[in-house]
Amino acid sequence: MRAQSQIQRTLGRAEAVDRIAGILASEQFPSRRALGRRICAEFGFQDALGRWQLAGCLKALNVLAQRTERIVLPRPKKGVPRGRKPYRLVSGVGLAEHLPPRLEQVRELSVQRVDGPGRRAVWNTLIEREHRQGMTIFAGAQMRYLVHSAEGWLGALGFAAAALRLAVREHWMGWSDEQRQQHLNRVVGLSRFLIRGGCRNLASHVLGQVLRRLPQDWRQRYGYCPWVVETFVAPGQRGTCLKAANFVRLGVTAGRGRQDRRKRRAAGRKTVLVYEWSRRWRRQLGVQWVDPAPRLEPGQGLDSETWAGQEFGGAMLGDQRLTKRLVHSAQLLALHPGESIARSSSGPGRNASVDGYYRLIEKPEDSRVRVKSLLAPHRARTIQRMRGQRTVLCVQDGSDLRYARRPGCKGLEVIGRNQTRSKTKGLHLHLTLAVTAEGLPLGVLRCGFGTPTKQQGGKSQRWIDGYRDTAKAAQELTRRTQLIAVMDREADFLDLFRERDRDGRVEILVRAKHNRNLRPKGAKLFAKLAGGKAAGSMQVQVEGLTERPKASRKRARPARKKRLASCELRYRRLELPDTGQGGEPVTMWGVHLVEVDPPTGEQPVQWYLLTSLEVTGADSAERVVGHYLQRWRIEDYFRVLKTGCGVQRTAFRSAVRLQRDVAIKSVIAWRLMVLTLLGRQVPELGADLLFTQEELEFLRDYAHEYQFPQPDNLGAAMHLVAHFGGHRDRRHDHPAGHQTIWRGYNRLTTATVGHLVCSKWGAGRREKG
Secondary structure (H helix, E strand, O other), X not given: OOOHHHHHHHHOOHHHHHHHHHHHHHOOOOOHHHHHHHHHHHHOOEOOOOOEOHHHHHHHHHHHXXXXXXXXXXXXXXXXXXXXXXXXXXXXXXXXXXOOOEHHHOOOOXXXXXXXXXXXXXXHHHHHHHOOOOOOOOOOOOEEEEEEEOOEEEEEEEEEEOOOOOHHHHHHHOOOHHHHXXXXXXXEEEEEEEEOOOOEOHHHHHHHHHHHHHHHHHHHHHOOOOOEEEEEEOOOOOOHHHHHOOOEEEEXXXXXXXXXXXXXXXXXXXXXXXXXXXXXXXXXXXOOOOOOOOOOOOOOOOOOOOHHHHHHOOOOOOOHHHHHHHHHHHHHHHHOOOOOHHHHOOOOXXXXXXXXXXXXXXXXXXXXOOHHHHHHHHHHHHHHHHHOOOEEEEEEEEEEEEOOOOOOOEOOEEEEEOOOOOEEEEEEEEEEEEEEOOOOEEEEEEEEEOOOOOOOOOOHHHHHXXXXXXXXXXXXXXXXXXXXXXXXXXXXXXHHHHHHHHHOOEEEEEEOOOOOEEOOOOEEHHHHHHOOOOOEEEEEEEOOEOOEOOEOOEOOEOOEOOEEEEEEEEEEEEEEOOOOOOOOOEEEEEEEEEEOOOXXXXXXXXXEEEEOOXXXXXXXXXXXXXXXXXXXXXXXXXXXXXXXXXXHHOOOOEHHHHHHHHHHHHHHHHHHHHHHHHHHHOOOOOHHHOOOHHHHHHHHHHHHHHOOOOOOOHHHHHHHHHHHOOOOOOOOOOOOOHHHHHHHHHHHHHHHHHHHHHHHHHHHHHHHO
């Protein structure tokens, strides 16, 4: 069996044109159909059931006759009907009456194949009047289905030929161009999918039923079984039912439709999803399996030479030269974190590098150089790192970036007032940091700036936007990865908890701020969680704090010694009533942690945690507390961003330019944290994971000179970097922190340059001498 494109390509060859011209000169044909049958027999155009592929052959002959005068077709006996509308019902299809909200309550649910004019009219009417894209003419092999129940018609599905060429699909299938031309008919396109009513889980259930019977129906009609079904999801749609039916996301299209010959890309970029019945077709074609969702290890691709290209190289800024400039600038800024780019640049191209960075940051506000565009490739890489984890904590928090010494900077907002009512201007950054359950940062998912107005939802809207963005990232992950949005006390409000009920993909973990009313009436949150017998115990590390006197609007803070606190655990299932809207209560689980016998003069540790995670015992309650403990990673991150990367010391003249600078340095700050934590958690990894060969050569020579252990692994290399940063490494010293590491990395960068120059030119001069 050959596809239409193959028939046309076969008949368009010079030797085929000679054979057809000879047949027309030596034989007489009463009709074009007779000629078509003769050509099919001549070239062996048969489908899998042995039937002549007459329609495809006639279409190819018509195209051929228009291209060359040698092919003259018999005159048609009847005029070809044009513009005939498909069968449809004038009165429309009535709505399903009394459709229940749950799938198991639907009566006599069935999927029917469209095989007659009556059902065809129902199918056409439903698609024409109720589908968002309306009617279309299907190409190639096709199949239609209707969904019926005792309540009425519930939906319609239509399958047709797949896209002729699709970059993400070809990469995933791994076939050659010749194999694609020969076997494209084995890929079927889900062209139309319509479900009526609001019955929960109906769409995924119907889709599963159709996919189970489609191979047999296809074989019965066309004589072969398809391998893969592909479909597209338009921007703004989630495709939840498709993923529930085991469709897998491959990527996005280039925005061109089937008829877009001038590359106008008017169709828009759509998400491509595929479903395969089995992987046997890969053995038949001899191609290797390709993971549609590539995964990355947490530290993969972060060495000094290639990390910037990996994390920024795919940025869509409207010009490839801008993307290259972004990669080069990020590479230079990471050499000396916290310093200006002029400090990091050297060599004959120094001025060009500095000027290029400033031109990038100072692009007009309406250009494509936006925070979202700058972070898009890093976000994609972050999601790839998240795929390799069973649990990912998406930690949200905000921090004020103060630019009080920039009076001429445009677009800054008021972020504080002192006792004299003097205003402090700056930017409010609300960020989502993805970390593993052990606290290893995987990347920055989102950087949001500004405070929404009251009409937009006020300050609480920041947390809702961050949660929705996390839920959007979850659409690119399988159910194997559990996402938990971890937030502090400011996120304790009911609208956020309702977001979880609407989405259901991302769990919520919040530290309670309000002593809420509960159901039954009269119950209070704190009293209910703190009452009763303890369900378990655990130990929590309490970090030490230095004394802070009262300053400006900040309260005084007493000193606190570092200690290991012994705590009791309690948990409860809670129902949070709706406040004033008359809606259904929100079900959450509460976990109470309180320190037992704190030291004299110290306040006991006491947390009230609210979570959508089901807590059924002391073990699960301890896991919830462990997840919340990782929230402090974002506090460390903000310190690295502000102090280590110096985002508050930049002197750009508009808020938009400052935001772009912060977006770039937010990725650099994440990499600095990974440098620190990977050396602690997995010291046995190879040192070349994060260091270049030039850096390792210097470290080896330095270790040999001063009798340190050789940097044969990541832990030993990071030990030397910590030494450069001032870490004394005494017996009772704690591991080197982020500040020590970024100082050591600064010194390592400078020392490596000197070592490289000395190795290259010093030996040559000694030989000359």
